[in-house]
Amino acid sequence: MAHKKTIYIFGHTHPDTDSICSAIVYAHFLKERHKHNVVPARIGELNPETKFVLKKWGVKIPVLLRDATGKNVIIVDHNEIDISAKNVRHANILEIIDHHRIGDVETIHPIPFENEPRGATAAIIADRFSWFRIPIPRKIAGLIVSAILSDTVLLKSPTTIPKDRVLVRKLAKIARIDIQKYGHAMLEAGCDVLNHTARQLILGDFKTYRHGDTKVGVGQVPVIGFDTIMERKEELLRALVQYQKRNYIATFLMVTDVIATNTYLFFAGDEEKVKKLFHKKIEKFAGLSGGIMYLPKVVSRKAQIQPKVLKLLK
Ligand SMILES: [Mn+2]
Structure with missing residues (x-):
């Protein structure tokens, strides 16, 4: 043969x-x-x-x-x-x-x-x-x-x-x-937040969506319970803002409690536009652009976040 x-x-x-x-x-x-x-x-x-x-x-x-x-x-x-x-x-x-x-x-x-x-x-x-x-x-x-x-x-x-x-x-x-x-x-086994830097957590499962020259990115970190990871929320947002500078019009990070099925959505980018997509209260930090929103009953990037985020590309 x-x-x-x-x-x-x-x-x-x-x-x-x-x-x-x-x-x-x-x-x-x-x-x-x-x-x-x-x-x-x-x-x-x-x-x-x-x-x-x-x-x-x-x-x-x-x-x-x-x-x-x-x-x-x-x-x-x-x-x-x-x-x-x-x-x-x-x-x-x-x-x-x-x-x-x-x-x-x-x-x-x-x-x-x-x-x-x-x-x-x-x-x-x-x-x-x-x-x-x-x-x-x-x-x-x-x-x-x-x-x-x-x-x-x-x-x-x-x-x-x-x-x-x-x-x-x-x-x-x-x-x-x-x-x-x-x-x-x-x-x-997948919820290993302790042994990773903020940047590693953001990029561990990160997807970039493009339309011509514009791009947005969405990462997702699965957790069981928010306590441990949310102690590092400011550090995570800072790293996300930093990553946005690589020519993204916006970057997002979903921190998702996979058991309770709720998400904290971190974002860096145009606050007014993001606000219009999600209509949620935004938690802010002094000297940091972007912020954090709480999205109850959100788990799926593909079904629940991506369709909204893609509107930013139009
Ligand atoms: Mn798949």
């Missing part, structure tokens, strides 16, 4: 659990479909939550893809150049599976491009196992459940659809885990 060129499967930069698990799970699926030249990859360092997940299920950390030039690739969990691999424009994109808004990845040839508003990309991939009647082993079930619970914050995010809930219940049985117990342990 002729040697086939390796196909790298990867999610977005600052990879989260869905990006990493989707790559691993889809590689497993393709191998079951007799495509053996696929390799799950990542384009950044793992966060503590994802490390917990891979350890729990005994799965190797995907290889780091530093540059996509000339590579055959499958893109999961994103379809925007800005958050994709270095030189993805010069890669040969074979397929895209995603649950985010349609972005700006372009291809020369038509390719399979599946985009569905689901709780996680891993949920879309899980459906394929059913269509092709490919059994889902315990480990793969564990990874899919982890990805969905992570992206939907234990199924509480408004991005969760009924199909996702059914899927998680089914797969949790195969994985032999209690959804709540496992989910809490996983989120807790």
Whole structure:
């Protein structure tokens, strides 16, 4: 048999659990479909939550893809150049599976491009196992459940659809885990605020949205209880204001209590414009632009923050 060129499967930069698990799970699926030249990859360092997940299920950390030039690739969990691999424009994109808004990845040839508003990309991939009647082993079930619970914050995010809930219940049985117990342990592993600088907390899970030359950025830090992190609120806001100076019209940081599902939204940028988007009281600090707003029942960047923030780009 002729040697086939390796196909790298990867999610977005600052990879989260869905990006990493989707790559691993889809590689497993393709191998079951007799495509053996696929390799799950990542384009950044793992966060503590994802490390917990891979350890729990005994799965190797995907290889780091530093540059996509000339590579055959499958893109999961994103379809925007800005958050994709270095030189993805010069890669040969074979397929895209995603649950985010349609972005700006372009291809020369038509390719399979599946985009569905689901709780996680891993949920879309899980459906394929059913269509092709490919059994889902315990480990793969564990990874899919982890990805969905992570992206939907234990199924509480408004991005969760009924199909996702059914899927998680089914797969949790195969994985032999209690959804709540496992989910809490996983989120807790991701809430490591003590060992990070303010800048690391802001950039650990940070997304940039662009329209021409203007850009806004939104980071998110998951916490369990606000006490520890809010002791550092002024330090966090200062770092956010500093980061805005990199030509962002505004930068945001969601500090989200993943159990209580409430968010403190930090922002740096035009206060009047931000005020109009959220209509909330703003806490200010002497000598610091920007401020902090409390947003009860807000957990999802994609569903609850991004649509508002994107208005700043128009
Ligand atoms: Mn995702």
